[in-house]
Amino acid sequence: MIVRQLQEAEESGRKIVDPKGNWDSTRMLLKDDNMGFSFHITTIYKGADFQMHYQNHLESVYCMSGKGEVETLDDGKVYPITPGTLYILDKHDKHVLRAFEEMKMACVFNPPLTGKEVHNAEGAYELEAEKIEE
Ligand code: 9YT
Numbered sequence: 001m002i003v004r005q006l007q008e009a010e011e012s013g014r015k016i017v018d019p020k021g022n023w024d025s026t027r028m029l030l031k032d033d034n035m036g037f038s039f040h041i042t043t044i045y046k047g048a049d050f051q052m053h054y055q056n057h058l059e060s061v062y063c064m065s066g067k068g069e070v071e072t073l074d075d076g077k078v079y080p081i082t083p084g085t086l087y088i089l090d091k092h093d094k095h096v097l098r099a100f101e102e103m104k105m106a107c108v109f110n111p112p113l114t115g116k117e118v119h120n121a122e123g124a125y126e127l128e129a130e131k132i133e134e
Contacts, residue, residue, distance in 0.1 A: 017104065019073045022048050026040060030131075031111070038109045040106075041106060043104055043105075044066070044105060046100070052124065053094040057109050062107075064083060064105065066102050069081055069097075070095055
């Protein structure tokens with residue numbers, strides 16, 4: 001069994017900060033743990049308003065705290081996000097995320113991230129990013 005603590009994960013280099021300033025993500029469980037998914041605790045900063053399109057991954061996002069909304073761009077639907085909301089990008093949906101307050105999210109990716117992914121120009125993660133060395 002593997003046990004990790006959020007604070008220790010942050011301090012050991014697992015916390016990745018978005019170069020565009022919208023979020024940070026502590027990748028607590030990654031591809032080399034061999035679970036078939038990765039698990040991250042993500043903070044979306046207040047006022048963030050940005051587009052993503054995970055062409056190479058499926059992602060589910062559970063809101064633990066804060067308030068915002070997610071808009072799917074193909075149909076223009078807007079879904080409020082409050083604590084307890086789970087949104088599931090089951091169709092690689094192109095979407096915009098907006099944070100009216102800082103939001104704390106638990107995120108799962110399939111296939112798992114390798115470590116240091118940040119968004120490319122399309123708002124996607126490449127499949128083989130650099131690993132986090134501990
Ligand atoms: C909700 C979302 O996708 N935020 C961007 C960061 C991502 N969750 C990650 O890399 O953990």
